[in-house]
Amino acid sequence: xxxxxxxxxxxxxxxxxxxxxxxxxxxxxxxxxxxxxxxxxxxxxxxxxxxxxxxxxxxxxxxxxxxxxxxxxxxxxxxxxxxxxxxxxxxxxxxxxxxxxxxxxxxxxxxxxxxxxxxxxxxxxxxxxxxxxxxxxxxxxxxxxxxxxxxxxxxxxxxxxxxxxxxxxxxxxxxxxxxxxxxxxxxxxxxxxxxxxxxxxxxxxxxxxxxxxxxxxxxxxxxxxxxxxxxxxxxxxxxxxxxxxxxxxxxxxxxxxxxxxxxxxxxxxxxxxxxxxxxxxxxxxxxxxxxxxxxxxxxxxxxxxxxxxxxxxxxxxxxxxxxxxxxxxxxxxxxxxxxxxxxxxxxxxxxxxxxxxxxxxxxxxxxxxxxxxxxxxxxxxxx
Numbered sequence: 001x002x003x004x005x006x007x008x009x010x011x012x013x014x015x016x017x018x019x020x021x022x023x024x025x026x027x028x029x030x031x032x033x034x035x036x037x038x039x040x041x042x043x044x045x046x047x048x049x050x051x052x053x054x055x056x057x058x059x060x061x062x063x064x065x066x067x068x069x070x071x072x073x074x075x076x077x078x079x080x081x082x083x084x085x086x087x088x089x090x091x092x093x094x095x096x097x098x099x100x101x102x103x104x105x106x107x108x109x110x111x112x113x114x115x116x117x118x119x120x121x122x123x124x125x126x127x128x129x130x131x132x133x134x135x136x137x138x139x140x141x142x143x144x145x146x147x148x149x150x151x152x153x154x155x156x157x158x159x160x161x162x163x164x165x166x167x168x169x170x171x172x173x174x175x176x177x178x179x180x181x182x183x184x185x186x187x188x189x190x191x192x193x194x195x196x197x198x199x200x201x202x203x204x205x206x207x208x209x210x211x212x213x214x215x216x217x218x219x220x221x222x223x224x225x226x227x228x229x230x231x232x233x234x235x236x237x238x239x240x241x242x243x244x245x246x247x248x249x250x251x252x253x254x255x256x257x258x259x260x261x262x263x264x265x266x267x268x269x270x271x272x273x274x275x276x277x278x279x280x281x282x283x284x285x286x287x288x289x290x291x292x293x294x295x296x297x298x299x300x301x302x303x304x305x306x307x308x309x310x311x312x313x314x315x316x317x318x319x320x321x322x323x324x325x326x327x328x329x330x331x332x333x334x335x336x337x338x339x340x341x342x343x344x345x346x347x348x349x350x351x352x353x354x355x356x357x358x359x360x361x362x363x364x365x366x367x368x369x370x371x372x373x374x375x376x377x378x379x380x381x382x383x
Contacts, residue, residue, distance in 0.1 A: 002039070004040065024048040033087075048089050273316075
């Protein structure tokens with residue numbers, strides 16, 4: 001037995017019939033269909049005509065009366081295709097016409113066209129529902145996660161679902177268009193011409209592209225599972241920008257001494273934010289007069305981000321600030337500057353062109369007094 005992928009849409013019956021006839025001429029005689037593949041028996045080269053008869057009740061096989069009628073005219077039942085068509089063959093040199101009413105055939109094709117139209121509309125509706133949910137909920141509320149490449153598994157799952165839905169829309173539309181063309185040719189009482197040149201060496205370009213696109217869709221998801229997008233630890237020498245350390249910030253508090261407990265530096269990348277550097281610092285403050293008196297345990301988070309496109313700057317910045325009650329401040333040399341200051345914490349968000357600086361601080365020091373230093377960092381990185 002030999003299995004071959006059906007090279008065209010199964011509803012393009014004229015082309016499939018020609019393909020099966022060419023396969024028979026090469027010694028491959030149709031035995032059955034399994035999914036999107038045709039199963040052939042190895043035999044000697046023959047000239048065999050094939051005809052697809054549309055089903056109305058999705059029967060596995062034609063009735064006894066139908067089979068006998070077709071056999072009287074030289075047409076033998078071969079198999080059923082996806083419960084849509086009966087396949088008959090005739091190996092005589094001059095086969096008789098198919099003993100099947102044109103009116104009945106047209107009626108069944110009309111019904112099939114209606115079903116494919118409904119399937120197409122349902123697939124289109126599904127596409128808009130998926131896109132609307134993705135954009136209206138996930139994308140809107142978690143845009144920074146998408147841009148920075150954080151927690152993207154759900155996003156890629158939705159993108160993959162949307163992609164598969166688009167494939168379904170295209171498939172159903174093609175089936176509908178083929179059935180419509182078939183009915184138009186029946187109305188004009190003309191033999192339908194295939195728009196393709198059948199060949200047994202066909203490779204479905206559509207299938208190749210779909211497989212290739214599917215692989216591309218899975219690569220980011222697999223890389224996420226394998227940790228390819230995880231932060232990479234770096235040293236201070238690898239940091240491309242300067243920053244105001246937690247020690248500098250805490251040293252401004254009179255009567256307190258700062259002891260650094262940890263400094264963690266990392267970098268990561270994503271498709272829309274290829275440059276991301278993060279500095280996390282934490283420590284403890286002590287009273288100068290009495291080291292046994294612990295003052296505070298401040299923490300500093302410093303993030304420097306370069307986006308691939310400056311047009312993303314505004315939406316990315318506002319998405320990063322969505323959980324904070326920030327106030328806009330005018331600062332020369334920057335596109336935007338936003339701050340939030342409350343007891344024992346402060347947050348700063350700066351934007352210039354495609355660069356974002358995000359500073360989060362928990363402690364008693366006045367971090368806003370270092371705002372000019374952070375602005376200088378943004379201006380120096382832009383030059």
